[in-house]
Amino acid sequence: MSRPASASGSVSNGKPSVPRAPKGTDDVLPPASERWRTLLRAFEDLAGRFGYGLVMTPLFELTELFARGVGEETEVVEKQMYTFEDKAGRSLTLRPEATASVVRAYLAAGLQGVFKGYYTGPMFRYEQPQSGRRRQFHQVGVEYLAETSPDADVEVIELGHRLLSDVGITDARVRLNSIGDAADRAGYRDTLAAFLTERLDALSEDARRRVATNPLRVLDSKADSGVVAGAPAPLDHLGPAADAHFEAVRRGLERRGIPFEITPTLVRGLDYYNRTVFEYVSASWDAAQDALGGGGRYDPLAGILGGPEVPGVGLAMGVDRIVAAMPELPAAGLDVFVAVADPGRRPEALGLLASLRQTGISADADLGGRSLKAQFRLAGRRGARVVAVVGEEWAQGEVTVKDMAGGDEQRVRIEEVPGWATHR
Numbered sequence: 001m002s003r004p005a006s007a008s009g010s011v012s013n014g015k016p017s018v019p020r021a022p023k024g025t026d027d028v029l030p031p032a033s034e035r036w037r038t039l040l041r042a043f044e045d046l047a048g049r050f051g052y053g054l055v056m057t058p059l060f061e062l063t064e065l066f067a068r069g070v071g072e073e074t075e076v077v078e079k080q081m082y083t084f085e086d087k088a089g090r091s092l093t094l095r096p097e098a099t100a101s102v103v104r105a106y107l108a109a110g111l112q113g114v115f116k117g118y119y120t121g122p123m124f125r126y127e128q129p130q131s132g133r134r135r136q137f138h139q140v141g142v143e144y145l146a147e148t149s150p151d152a153d154v155e156v157i158e159l160g161h162r163l164l165s166d167v168g169i170t171d172a173r174v175r176l177n178s179i180g181d182a183a184d185r186a187g188y189r190d191t192l193a194a195f196l197t198e199r200l201d202a203l204s205e206d207a208r209r210r211v212a213t214n215p216l217r218v219l220d221s222k223a224d225s226g227v228v229a230g231a232p233a234p235l236d237h238l239g240p241a242a243d244a245h246f247e248a249v250r251r252g253l254e255r256r257g258i259p260f261e262i263t264p265t266l267v268r269g270l271d272y273y274n275r276t277v278f279e280y281v282s283a284s285w286d287a288a289q290d291a292l293g294g295g296g297r298y299d300p301l302a303g304i305l306g307g308p309e310v311p312g313v314g315l316a317m318g319v320d321r322i323v324a325a326m327p328e329l330p331a332a333g334l335d336v337f338v339a340v341a342d343p344g345r346r347p348e349a350l351g352l353l354a355s356l357r358q359t360g361i362s363a364d365a366d367l368g369g370r371s372l373k374a375q376f377r378l379a380g381r382r383g384a385r386v387v388a389v390v391g392e393e394w395a396q397g398e399v400t401v402k403d404m405a406g407g408d409e410q411r412v413r414i415e416e417v418p419g420w421a422t423h424r
């Protein structure tokens with residue numbers, strides 16, 4: 001994967017140019033990162049309120065975990081994994097998703113019983129990069145393990161919906177489907193394969209290959225949507241248990257007031273799912289009907305990984321896409337910029353800065369000894385609401401505060417600065 005620097009960098013005037021970020025990756029810098037912070041905070045807050053605890057798993061795993069967990073036949077495993085050998089010859093893969101890792105971690109720790117974990121972080125898939133389709137992208141997600149109740153599915157779906165509305169995406173809709181249990185799918189697979197076999201000529205090359213190996217995957221092939229529109233749906237082949245489960249999920253969502261639409265062709269790109277599958281879409285993110293997030297129930301996964309039966313349901317939301325779809329935020333800005341009018345008072349100014357920060361106020365200062373005019377310019381650029389000027393009035397226990405929006409300026413007692421700053 002890695003190439004020698006000389007192959008990717010160029011040399012001009014004998015000086016090597018700064019290497020570019022790898023294709024399909026992004027740098028996120030302030031002020032644009034403010035939206036990321038808003039989203040990550042909203043997610044952590046929500047996950048905490050819903051009773052999920054933080055889970056951290058490695059960014060790379062043994063390749064086998066994803067090959068078995070996500071499924072050999074999936075596009076992710078077939079085409080998109082960043083796989084490499086370490087120095088001891090182990091095959092490792094940068095995680096393309098985190099569900100398999102969380103289940104592995106639960107099993108490895110010997111945990112039993114209900115477990116609710118959330119995670120945030122980068123995932124890696126070798127995709128053709130475009131807007132919202134990155135090679136390194138970020139997810140926030142939750143996994144609810146060892147709970148078979150359809151109310152767990154409802155809770156997870158609700159959490160994703162709440163997250164979107166908390167960051168201002170209020171029109172999100174849930175696309176919902178059930179793909180049944182393995183036994184239901186066996187019969188359905190044959191019916192679908194027979195339907196597709198009759199129409200082989202009209203299918204894409206990928207789809208033709210999948211008819212024999214994994215016909216369900218043809219259902220969400222964009223290239224084959226014409227044929228798929230008339231195909232039999234998994235929903236019509238649910239066994240009684242999966243059918244009752246789906247009914248309970250629908251009722252639960254209705255009770256919670258979460259808008260959803262049943263989407264019979266929704267099958268999702270990962271092989272571990274059974275029963276409930278869902279995705280979130282919004283008019284604010286319409287790129288080729290790509291989802292802002294998705295998930296589902298994956299009762300077979302722990303068994304596939306060699307563990308005992310541990311049912312599970314979870315979701316992952318695409319941070320890059322949600323951030324792009326979020327409405328404009330008011331600029332974050334600083335509460336206070338501490339400026340120094342009298343260079344002799346610098347230590348006192350830095351003391352004031354420290355005490356403001358300690359009281360929970362966001363505050364900054366120029367540490368480079370710039371002129372007062374330059375300090376005001378800097379305060380403006382940093383979006384400071386108030387500038388506190390430390391000058392000769394310090395001797396009387398006072399500073400001059402200036403409201404940057406209204407322009408009014410007055411002398412206040414040093415200890416009153418926090419109150420003054422936070423009531424602007």
Ligand code: HAM
Binds near residue numbers: 097099134135141321
């Ligand atoms: P997924 O549908 O593969 O599911 O990914 C979830 C979300 O991650 C997608 O809806 C999308 O927003 C975002 N995403 C995926 N690939 C990219 C990409 N290349 N660039 C930008 N964003 C992307 C999973 O990963 C499952 N682990 C979800 C889950 C959790 N199921 C159960 N528990």
